[in-house]
Amino acid sequence: MPPQVIAGRYEVVRPIGSGGMGTVWLCRDTVLGREVAVKQIGALPGEPAAAARAMREARIAASLNDPHAVGVFDVVDENDSHWLVMEYVEGQSLAERIREVGALPPTRVAAIGSAVASALARAHERGIVHRDIKPGNILIDLAGTPKISDFGIARAQADDQLTQTGFMTGTPGYLSPELARGGDPTPASDVWALGATLFYAVEGQPPYEAQANPLATLQAISRGDGRPVEKAGPLGGAIAAMMDRDPERRWDMATASDRLDRIAHGDATMALPAGALLGAGADPAATEVIAAPVESTQRFEPAPLPPPPVTDPYAARGTAPRDDRDGRSRATAWIVALVVLALIALGIAYALTDGFGTNTPTPGQTTTVTSTQTKTETPSETKTTSSTTSSSTTTTTTTSTTTDTSKDDAALTRFIESYYRDVTKANKRNDTFAQLTPAMQQASDGREGYETFWDSIESVDVGNVEADSANDKAVVELTFKPKDGDESDETHTLTFVRDGDSWLIDSDRQ
Missing domain, CATH: 1.10.510.10 (Transferase(Phosphotransferase) domain 1)
Structure with missing residues (x-):
């Protein structure tokens, strides 16, 4: 039978967990009027040093005082049992x-x-x-x-080691x-x-x-x-x-x-x-696996690149050329071959572009792209050579790329509109607070500060949204209507972190 009241103060509501280190009960602190988790220590038969273990866990948790560690509020004894009173995490x-x-x-x-x-x-x-x-x-x-x-x-x-041998x-x-x-x-x-x-x-x-x-x-x-x-x-x-x-x-x-x-x-x-x-x-x-534990403030540099490969055919084999003049003649032959190839490439480029640069589209060109061909319509151009006038039309090929960023931008805009529509509703605030990154939640002074601020706002009208989903940011025009005070028009720059098919708000700068 579970106790009904622990230490005359903590009313037992129901069990919420159990494990090798004890049973955990949801209780109501009748003095402070809050829910707490109370864990019984020493419930296992033969477990040694229960009181020492309870005090040690309390000291450890209390010394951390970290928002990402469950806190311990109290240690109480009753009927030869030892209990830890802890923060209840719903x-x-x-x-x-x-x-x-x-x-x-x-x-x-x-x-x-x-x-x-x-x-x-x-x-x-x-x-x-x-x-x-x-x-x-x-x-x-x-x-x-x-x-x-x-x-x-x-x-x-x-x-000292408090764990049983074996x-x-x-x-x-x-x-x-x-x-x-x-x-x-x-x-x-x-x-x-x-x-x-x-x-x-x-x-x-x-x-x-x-x-x-x-x-x-x-x-x-x-x-x-x-x-x-x-x-x-x-x-x-x-x-x-x-x-x-x-x-x-x-x-x-x-x-x-x-x-x-x-x-x-x-x-x-x-x-x-x-x-x-x-x-x-x-x-x-x-x-970029670090070779040994380092301080968290150390800057991580990528590993150095390997040395360039050896290009000397003799060095690669570990031998020396029999005749330096033979090596120089080979080098000369390579240089001549490269020059010839370069001249051939320049000639081909010249022929294809009708004399270097004349094929470049002018500012007045209009380019139309279809799925099967690229067609360029351009106003008639005049070329004058030795008092002879001729009209020529040049054709260029351009590439038009279409991305799906517009769809992502629209989805990000809907996310922003939904957030500001719901954040002023108390029954929706669990959802909107969860749409912030842990860093943003802390920047909002935690859940208490978040609730205090948004409880003072009647509504928020979302105006123009410039969403940039590719860079996970947006510039938003907002009109805040407080419950007590004049409305204000503000422009906010928001940054986001991807969360599956949606986003989390990571920062808010006015």
Whole structure:
């Protein structure tokens, strides 16, 4: 039977989760009038040092104080049980999202990974290793903000080991090769686990096939028998860098956050070909995999180009010419041949263009392009040579290209109009807040600042929209009608990040 009230303050509503580290209940804080998540520690028979574990998790979470890490508010004891009172994240885990909708777009996965990596980088700076990063421990709230949860088996490197001998910590499918071989958890093993989590999110399945026997999964990881990359696109190289089999060559977490953020904002330089195997020796110059962990502020330069190929036929064979004069005669022959070819090419060009340049269209020409031929109509031109006047009509070939950018521009315009139509409606604001990137959500002072501002606006009229979908930006004329005050006409420049077939607003500059 679950308790009805915990510590005389937290009314139990319903269970919302359970796992190896305890059961989680949704509760109502009767003092502050808010919903919280309360996790019982020490529910497993024989689990040691429950009180120490609870206090350690509370200290770890409290020390982070990061918007992308689930916060801990309190630790309470009741009836020999220990409870953590945590922030309640209304939404679903990344694992639940994937089961519901399938694989997510690479840029969206990169944005989630960058946010989580930023919180984990702060943990690593404090000497804290999470040790259980997986899709089920990344929560996505209703506004689309990701948060890393469950520091229950995390520990600072200076802490005493609180895990029982023989008790495996972490989820087998997300353990790095060195952990699968019995090594100790390190920040590098967290990077591997986050890379494996992003693989699952973008591919729709984990990088290593789940086995009935966890030891078989660990053996597959140790051997490198993973699934190939198929859908990761621009995210492929980043996942490969985070899941490098050599922990010394993996990115550190701060670097991962920075590079994933670039990918979320359109960097496509790290794509891997479909079917590539992680850790199978991908070209480091193509993926820009960093050889060793570096500071996140370091500038990444592409690998230097290889030296030009040897063109001396003798040097290529490693021998010397028998006679220098013979070599000079060959060089002379080549030069003569090249000159002759150049003269022939100039003669052909002259003949085809009727004397260089006379075939160039004049400003008065009108060019008509059809699907089968190119026809040029031009006013009569007059050429005078030795008092003889003649009329000639020249024909040029031009190419008219038609792109589909107009369709994308129209779709982007509809997205903008829909956003400003819905944002002033309180019941639509969950949707509109989710149409902002995490960076834009923070720039809006979070959900509270966002709500405060838009609650003061009666409506927004969208005027002229100059959409530039090719560059993911738009210039928009807006008329704001506050609930209390005079309306104002403003021109805003918006930038966007692609999100599947739609966009997320990344910045708003007036």
